[in-house]
Amino acid sequence: MGKICWKLFTSMLVLSGLTFGGGFVIIPLMQRRFAEELGWLTEEEILDMTAFARASPGAVTVNVAVQVGAQMAGAAGALCGVLGTIIPPLAILAVISLCYDAFSASPVIAALLYGLRLAVAVVVADAAAAMAAEVLRGGDRPRTAVMVVVFLLSLATGAGTVWLLAGGAALGWLMAGRGVT
Incomplete structure (x- = not known):
């Protein structure tokens, strides 16, 4: 160690x-x-x-x-x-x-x-x-989709980093809960 x-x-x-x-x-x-x-x-x-x-x-x-x-x-x-x-x-x-x-x-x-x-x-x-x-x-389409959605939201809304990260985490969590990831 x-x-x-x-x-x-x-x-x-x-x-x-x-x-x-x-x-x-x-x-x-x-x-x-x-x-x-x-x-x-x-x-x-x-x-x-x-x-x-x-x-x-x-x-x-x-x-x-x-x-x-x-x-x-x-x-x-x-x-x-x-x-x-x-x-x-x-x-x-x-x-x-x-x-x-x-x-x-x-x-x-x-x-x-x-x-x-x-x-x-x-x-x-x-x-x-x-x-x-x-x-x-x-080649993971759900992860790619989350990345693209969060990127577009950052451009379109000017949302703060914390909100974008929280939104990306929520999208990932929802997709995992539905067996998408």
């Missing part, structure tokens, strides 16, 4: 320290690390964890790290995942807060942040496309 905890901690420390843009930027990297490289989880398990993490309060990345850690090494794994995830942003924020005045007034920093926002938008779109492709590759 100690080796798993250490591997989880160091993996999350590196991923969290070198990734900008939040949960949906780091999730594909976590999927690659924990599903493809280490073989700890399947891609579907990561997708399920991401959906649950998104519906739960708190940061998506931290919530997924807790789930991965708990599945691999219980409470100790969950703690290692959380610590590896939160240490880099806390350290970065501490340094930035010491230099905030210099950062906030710099046109170079403003330009870098603008470029980062654009790059993050691309990475988030790529992550969304990868998740959608995973559902479509599965």
Whole structure:
């Protein structure tokens, strides 16, 4: 268990320290690390964890790290995942807060942040496309239907994320109750 905890901690420390843009930027990297490289989880398990993490309060990345850690090494794994995830942003924020005045007034920093926002938008779109492709590759028509309905509702209604997730969960639950899934 100690080796798993250490591997989880160091993996999350590196991923969290070198990734900008939040949960949906780091999730594909976590999927690659924990599903493809280490073989700890399947891609579907990561997708399920991401959906649950998104519906739960708190940061998506931290919530997924807790789930991965708990599945691999219980409470100790969950703690290692959380610590590896939160240490880099806390350290970065501490340094930035010491230099905030210099950062906030710099046109170079403003330009870098603008470029980062654009790059993050691309990475988030790529992550969304990868998740959608995973559902479509599965050939599961009910899941595909739920995904399409929730997507169209998000475009048509502008409903908040919580309501869309709740609606998707309700659709999935209703379909499972009728033996559709």
